Amino acid sequence: SSAGASASAPEDQARQPCRRCAHLGVQCSFTAATNEQGFNDVDAASRSARKVDRLQKQVNEQASRISQLEATVSNLSAAVAVVSRVNRTPDSGLDGLHVANPPGPSPQGTKRWHDRASVTATSPLSKRAKIRNDEIFASGPAMFQNPSPGRRSDAHGSVDFSTPMSMLRHLRHDIHDMSVENEALDPIICGVMTMEQAQETFDTFFDHCHRWAPVLCPQTQTSAAIIRRSCPALFISVCCIGYRFTSTSTTETQRRYMALISLLDHSLSRLLLKPNLADVNLDHIRAILLYIQWMPVDNIGNSSRSIRYNAISAWSMLGLAIRYALFLGLHQDAVLPFKSDNNELPTLEDVGRLRVWINLLTCDAALTLSSGLPATLNPDPVVAVAGRFRSNDNAIHPDDTRSSATCELVSILKRATRRSGSPNARLLDADCLRQVNLELDTWETDWNPIIGDQIQHYQMPFTTLRSYRLSINSACLSPLLRPSGGQGQISIYVLQALEVSLHTAALTIFALAEQSRHRSWGHYKSIDSLPRGRYTPDIEAINRIKYSVDSTWISYSFATMFLVLCYKNGIIDENLKILALCYSTADVVTFPRRQAPSSLLFRLVSLAMQIFDVASTNLLAHLALDQKLLLSGVFAVVLGDLDTDDGIPSEMPAMASYSDREVEALFNSMVNGMDLGWYAG
Numbered sequence: 001s002s003a004g005a006s007a008s009a010p011e012d013q014a015r016q017p018c019r020r021c022a023h024l025g026v027q028c029s030f031t032a033a034t035n036e037q038g039f040n041d042v043d044a045a046s047r048s049a050r051k052v053d054r055l056q057k058q059v060n061e062q063a064s065r066i067s068q069l070e071a072t073v074s075n076l077s078a079a080v081a082v083v084s085r086v087n088r089t090p091d092s093g094l095d096g097l098h099v100a101n102p103p104g105p106s107p108q109g110t111k112r113w114h115d116r117a118s119v120t121a122t123s124p125l126s127k128r129a130k131i132r133n134d135e136i137f138a139s140g141p142a143m144f145q146n147p148s149p150g151r152r153s154d155a156h157g158s159v160d161f162s163t164p165m166s167m168l169r170h171l172r173h174d175i176h177d178m179s180v181e182n183e184a185l186d187p188i189i190c191g192v193m194t195m196e197q198a199q200e201t202f203d204t205f206f207d208h209c210h211r212w213a214p215v216l217c218p219q220t221q222t223s224a225a226i227i228r229r230s231c232p233a234l235f236i237s238v239c240c241i242g243y244r245f246t247s248t249s250t251t252e253t254q255r256r257y258m259a260l261i262s263l264l265d266h267s268l269s270r271l272l273l274k275p276n277l278a279d280v281n282l283d284h285i286r287a288i289l290l291y292i293q294w295m296p297v298d299n300i301g302n303s304s305r306s307i308r309y310n311a312i313s314a315w316s317m318l319g320l321a322i323r324y325a326l327f328l329g330l331h332q333d334a335v336l337p338f339k340s341d342n343n344e345l346p347t348l349e350d351v352g353r354l355r356v357w358i359n360l361l362t363c364d365a366a367l368t369l370s371s372g373l374p375a376t377l378n379p380d381p382v383v384a385v386a387g388r389f390r391s392n393d394n395a396i397h398p399d400d401t402r403s404s405a406t407c408e409l410v411s412i413l414k415r416a417t418r419r420s421g422s423p424n425a426r427l428l429d430a431d432c433l434r435q436v437n438l439e440l441d442t443w444e445t446d447w448n449p450i451i452g453d454q455i456q457h458y459q460m461p462f463t464t465l466r467s468y469r470l471s472i473n474s475a476c477l478s479p480l481l482r483p484s485g486g487q488g489q490i491s492i493y494v495l496q497a498l499e500v501s502l503h504t505a506a507l508t509i510f511a512l513a514e515q516s517r518h519r520s521w522g523h524y525k526s527i528d529s530l531p532r533g534r535y536t537p538d539i540e541a542i543n544r545i546k547y548s549v550d551s552t553w554i555s556y557s558f559a560t561m562f563l564v565l566c567y568k569n570g571i572i573d574e575n576l577k578i579l580a581l582c583y584s585t586a587d588v589v590t591f592p593r594r595q596a597p598s599s600l601l602f603r604l605v606s607l608a609m610q611i612f613d614v615a616s617t618n619l620l621a622h623l624a625l626d627q628k629l630l631l632s633g634v635f636a637v638v639l640g641d642l643d644t645d646d647g648i649p650s651e652m653p654a655m656a657s658y659s660d661r662e663v664e665a666l667f668n669s670m671v672n673g674m675d676l677g678w679y680a681g
Contacts, residue, residue, distance in 0.1 A: 201242025208547035231283035311371035338385035374423030426475035430493035505559035574599035
């Protein structure tokens with residue numbers, strides 16, 4: 001028909017060969033019947049469109065990879081600037097450090113389960129900024145992923161949809177890849193240290209430091225490689241603490257330590273200035289707590305060396321950790337699994353959360369005493385479950401026993417402030433002070449049989465007990481210790497506080513003497529019970545306590561300062577006798593008369609100086625060295641210009657000539673805020 005002819009005409013016309021194929025006499029593709037191949041023209045067009053779409057996606061992926069590489073190079077260049085700022089003098093950079101980098105993070109460490117993989121030499125840091133190691137890039141962003149969202153310690157699992165912000169946090173998917181920024185602050189990638197050196201710092205921390213602040217998990221967090229992968233900020237924090245106890249202090253180790261501190265500062269400052277939801281997790285709280293308790297020492301290689309420890313800095317960082325913890329609901333989730341009405345056995349993760357919460361409580365209480373600021377947290381819920389906590393199968397003894405005992409001390413402090421009506425534990429009236437002293441005595445009596453021989457009297461929690469006693473009782477003595485105040489009429493309340501303070505300060509120093517082991521610790525109930533003769537430092541005890549938190553050394557400094565000021569201001573004689581209670585002062589030696597080397601004050605101050613000497617010897621950075629320099633004039637008040645004690649050499653520098661006003665300023669600084677940053681010597 002005519003209709004059929006007209007319909008087939010366009011189709012036949014579309015199947016005509018092209019002029020080129022017709023001229024060459026070959027079959028043209030235009031004449032191929034697509035329907036015979038199983039699809040029509042519409043299907044062919046669809047297939048072509050899909051191929052073009054795949055090609056476009058591949059181009060986009062390549063463009064994304066190029067952008068990521070460019071961002072990585074940019075961040076590594078920034079890391080070079082971070083590290084190079086540590087030393088700007090010529091030939092002082094880290095380019096001279098010949099470090100090695102493993103092909104990838106091993107799930108084990110050197111001393112603890114370390115996989116001894118082959119180590120390949122790498123180029124200096126400046127070259128790392130431009131050329132990334134292939135193996136490191138292969139392990140890529142997965143190295144630095146945040147903990148799994150399923151963990152209860154993760155912020156994603158704790159917030160809900162009850163507020164607009166919490167709902168928006170769930171709806172918003174943060175596409176920013178934090179691995180790039182973490183790599184820029186990673187000491188291994190930056191060439192500051194090797195994985196072997198990092199594992200050594202972890203071993204040092206868990207062998208010696210962990211017992212003084214048991215906030216990490218010895219079962220799961222002793223591997224540097226695992227922590228590096230799960231929480232870079234915590235990894236750097238532990239490395240900084242362990243590395244400060246390096247036994248050799250060379251120019252290279254000093255530069256490496258300062259580079260680590262610079263990376264730590266940038267890592268923690270990001271948690272304060274640019275945090276996101278993923279940053280609110282348990283490990284970041286741990287990193288902040290470790291920083292608070294072992295603050296770095298700045299400029300260790302030159303005359304401008306300074307210590308960071310002061311109450312305001314610690315208080316600010318603790319506030320950040322507390323806010324993170326409250327955001328996670330740690331104040332409830334940490335205690336809930338250990339309540340008696342909970343039929344489920346607490347897990348290892350539950351024990352870890354409670355460890356962190358207890359450490360927050362103890363840091364909060366310590367800063368309350370040192371700064372005079374009110375306490376933030378309530379320890380009573382933890383005290384109620386302390387027994388079940390330390391009896392848990394996942395608890396570590398004696399470390400978790402120390403924690404639960406210290407938490408009861410915090411509770412005693414909290415009750416005292418409630419009774420006094422003042423949030424400041426250093427402003428207690430006579431009745432409250434008497435009651436808190438009785439409760440501290442009862443605590444010591446109750447805990448001695450529980451602790452037994454596991455913990456010595458120079459270890460935590462007994463160091464915490466003496467620190468609390470001295471801080472609380474000495475607070476009311478500040479007017480008495482000023483020369484302008486004079487003795488005048490001393491109330492019974494002040495005399496009792498003075499007697500407790502003198503006894504506690506003497507025991508704080510005497511606890512590190514070899515003679516303290518000659519009798520049971522319960523024998524030394526008063527100053528008169530302390531043995532006669534020269535006191536020699538207990539090297540074993542000092543080698544343990546030198547790894548303790550910074551506040552321990554502040555307590556030793558304060559105890560020494562307190563005894564010297566009491567003597568210098570005519571409150572006690574050379575044997576720590578209170579002059580106001582002496583019927584006759586004709587035979588007693590008081591300031592400025594020279595004390596005999598056999599006097600109790602001379603022996604205690606001499607022992608204190610030797611303690612600081614031994615603790616700071618052959619270490620890269622230690623607070624005892626700075627405290628020793630700080631107290632040099634205080635030692636001189638009692639010891640004069642002696643550099644030796646019965647032939648025992650001292651590493652003390654030349655004694656500084658301190659005026660009365662300077663010594664008083666140092667004491668007031670320690671009493672009112674533990675702020676030692678003013679000292680520039």
